[in-house]
Every structure is written in C-alpha cells, then in structure tokens.
Amino acid sequence: xxxxxxxxxxxxxxxxxCQNARFxxxxxxxxxQAKGLxxxxxxxxxxxxxxxxxxxxxxxxxxxxxxxxxxHHQEARAMLDRIVADYQxxxxxxxxxx
Numbered sequence: 671x672x673x674x675x676x677x678x679x680x681x682x683x684x685x686x687x688c689q690n691a692r693f694x695x696x697x698x699x700x701x702x703q704a705k706g707l708x709x710x711x712x713x714x715x716x717x718x719x720x721x722x723x724x725x726x727x728x729x730x731x732x733x734x735x736x737x738x739x740x741x742h743h744q745e746a747r748a749m750l751d752r753i754v755a756d757y758q759x760x761x762x763x764x765x766x767x768x
Contacts, residue, residue, distance in 0.1 A: 678739030680747055685735060687754065688722035696760050697722060729753060 677685065687693050694717040702712050717725075723735065730738060730746040730753075737743050738750055 677736045680738035680750060681735040683754070684723075684726050684730075684738055684750060687757070688719045688726065692761065693757055694718070694722050696757050697725060699760070726750065726753065 695714055697717040698712060698714050701707070701717075702709065705712070727733065727735060730743075730749045732738060732743060732746050738746050
C-alpha cells in the first residue's frame with residue numbers, strides 16, 4: 671500500500687520524512703538525549719508519523735506542511751533543510767557505529 675503524498679515539493683519532502691520509520695527513531699533518540707531519558711522511559715518506536723509532522727511544523731514555524739512551499743516561508747524551508755541535514759548526519763553516524 672502506498673500513501674498518497676500531496677502538496678508542493680517541500681511539503682512532499684516533509685511528508686515522506688514523517689512516514690520514514692528511521693526518521694521517527696531519530697526523533698526518539700533526539701528526545702531521549704534532550705531530556706536525559708533512557709530507552710526504558712522513551713522506547714524506540716514511540717514517535718508516530720503524526721508526532722513527526724507535529725515536530726516539523728513546530729520547528730519550521732508553520733501550521734501546515736503545505737506552507738513550506740509558500741514564497742514567504744523561506745525561513746521554514748531553511749529549517750526543513752537543517753532538520754534533513756541533522757537526520758542524515760545521524761544516519762551516517764548510525765551506519766558507522768554498526
């Protein structure tokens with residue numbers, strides 16, 4: 671089954687990221703690190719696709735991912751770029767760690 675992803679390119683990029691189980695694991699680890707929690711307090715698999723969407727909307731300062739494609743939301747797009755870069759850096763570190 672394939673979910674239909676709507677919106678412009680940045681909204682689609684954000685939506686696909688939210689559907690990515692590895693991105694949600696990244697959010698789990700990020701939250702544990704920020705709050706000083708262990709895996710028993712916040713286990714892997716805690717973040718849902720909706721949690722990921724909430725994270726992106728909040729971090730980017732938009733009420734809907736569709737606004738990521740609006741001309742006047744350049745700062746939101748820049749934040750999405752940063753989120754993606756941070757996630758990719760985490761993925762590379764995970765691969766190196768084995």
